[in-house]
Amino acid sequence: MSANKPDRENVGLAPDDEAWQAIVACDAAYNDRFRYAVRTTGIFCRPSCRSRAPKRDNVSVYPDAARALEAGYRPCKRCRPSDTKLPDDEWVGQMTDYIDRCYDEPITLDRLAELYRGSPYHLHRVFKRIAGMTPVEYVQRIRVARAQERLADTELAMSDIARAVGFGSVPYFITVFKQRVGTTPSEYRRQHRRSIYAEVTE
Template sequence: MSVTDIEWAAIKNNDKTYDGIFWYAVKSTKIFCRPSCPSKMPNRHNITVYYDKNEPGQRGYRQCKRCQPLGEPVDNEEWIKTINNILETKYAQKLSLEDLGHLAHGSPSYLRHVYKNFTGITPQQRLIELRLQAAKKELLQSNLAIKVIAGKVGIENVSYFIKKFREKYGESPLHYRKSHAKKSDS
């Protein structure tokens, strides 16, 4: 069901008069909000509107950390799951801490603080881990150039990519490809 023009206008204008009347869920982030939520404007085609406040949660959406659509604080463990989901699905895209804050509906600095306290690493460190894991798979499954693989996993600077790969796996991406390709050929 598509979003009506009235619902869309309420969301676009952060109209508080519609709070408690309907809630909107964003398919791409799996988060739901009040119409007055000040978070980044989602694409209209990614929105589903609910008139029962419990339905978004029943359908697998998590509460927005920023607007707290049910009027209660969002559990940090749930928020971390949301952040991890965003990192895992969007690791190949340009993803700054500010972008992550918008997508996870929280302030970047608070997000970083909560994430690090909960996981022991920063969201940026987790993002690099995911990118390097994807690169490792790509090195063994393709013959793409190192520069292309680096870009494909979201790291535009190939020197930085090689440095981080070496720090994580103890060898350069090219050496990794050669040494592990030989093992799989045997």
């Protein structure tokens, strides 16, 4: 089992109505009764965690932090459900894993701060220190890399590729791609096709 991914065979229990209401209400009275984990982010929290409630279908309930840790979840950095501080490199690792998986979804600094329980300013500062780039730069790098794969291996239109890798518009996609690669997507595709043709005919 990967250290950053929940164990799919140890999914805990679905929250009953009482547990769910405690999560929604951030009720600290339940902190000694259970921890809840969110499968889409791979982290777990105290019931009192001050964050927007996740989708109920993505939540699993564990009797304590040890069980959630055994299932492969990481403790929330904000509410510290295991009473220990999550190392910054693991915290950033959670975020990069999420971006690697969900690069085609809307990802903003505020969205990451909401998912990974930290202020946008602190998250931005720690992410840049650990990853060597800002969260936005990391998202762009992953999206451009996925676009390069599609440009090289498919005949998809630019608009389809831009949408598939998470860019909201073709002009923005072209601008970011050229900044990171040094050519436009169309030029990149032509160069790659010429390279393949040369290899085949040699």
